[in-house]
Amino acid sequence: MDKKVVVNNRKAFHDFTIFEKYEAGIVLTGTEIKSIRGGSVQLKDSFCKIDNGEVFLYNCHISPYDKGNIFNHEPERIRKLLLTKREILKMDDKVKKEKYTIVPLEIYLKAGYAKVEIGLAKGKKLYDKREDKSKKDQQREIDRASKIRY
Numbered sequence: 631m632d633k634k635v636v637v638n639n640r641k642a643f644h645d646f647t648i649f650e651k652y653e654a655g656i657v658l659t660g661t662e663i664k665s666i667r668g669g670s671v672q673l674k675d676s677f678c679k680i681d682n683g684e685v686f687l688y689n690c691h692i693s694p695y696d697k698g699n700i701f702n703h704e705p706e707r708i709r710k711l712l713l714t715k716r717e718i719l720k721m722d723d724k725v726k727k728e729k730y731t732i733v734p735l736e737i738y739l740k741a742g743y744a745k746v747e748i749g750l751a752k753g754k755k756l757y758d759k760r761e762d763k764s765k766k767d768q769q770r771e772i773d774r775a776s777k778i779r780y
Contacts (some may be wrong), residue, residue, distance in 0.1 A: 633740045636666055638725045639673040642733045644759065646751035651735065652721070654685065655712035661695035666744050668695075671737055678711065678732035678748055680722045685711040687734060687746065711746060716747045724750055 634776075642648070665671070670693035679686055687709045694702040713721075724730045730750045737746050768769075 633738045633745070635736055635738045636669055636744075637671045637673055638736045639676070639734055641674055642735055642749070642751065645734055645754060646731065646749075646759070647754055648733075648735070648749040648751045650724075650731070650750040652713060652717055652748050652750075654748055656687065656737075656744050656746055657710040657712065658744060660701050661698040662692050662703050663744060664695045664698075665692050665703075666737065667739065673734050673737065676734050678734060680718060680725065680732070681720060683715070683722075683750075685713055685718060685721070685732070687711055690734065690737075712746070721750060 637740045653771060672691040674691075676690040677688055679688060689706060690709060691705050692703070693705055693739070721730075721732060725732065730752060733749050735747045735749050
């Protein structure tokens with residue numbers, strides 16, 4: 631299946647170390663899918679929580695559809711994510727025991743449906759961020775040096 635990425639959460643990769651990734655469907659209302667197809671979505675400070683065996687997405691901003699009318703949606707409402715029971719139980723166990731956080735990584739369209747890629751993550755410390763930055767800089771230098779061969 632081909633997927634069209636609508637939005638990435640680059641801040642999540644900077645602030646967290648991602649251990650596992652899951653694909654989840656989103657329960658949308660009204661004109662939200664049209665706004666997602668238009669690309670007016672923001673995942674900057676969003677996060678996921680597990681309540682009563684269900685996963686919910688918080689602080690995900692989906693802008694109201696331009697050509698919508700009175701049936702337009704609320705931009706930052708809480709949205710339910712669709713996962714299997716086994717996946718939810720596994721994630722809940724890791725969140726409670728190992729203090730993981732559930733972070734949305736990207737929203738994409740797959741076969742006409744909006745999907746969210748969520749990840750089990752742990753927050754990075756400042757020294758981890760510095761280490762990642764130095765590794766990226768070193769790799770950039772290596773790439774530059776190999777590109778300028780004589």
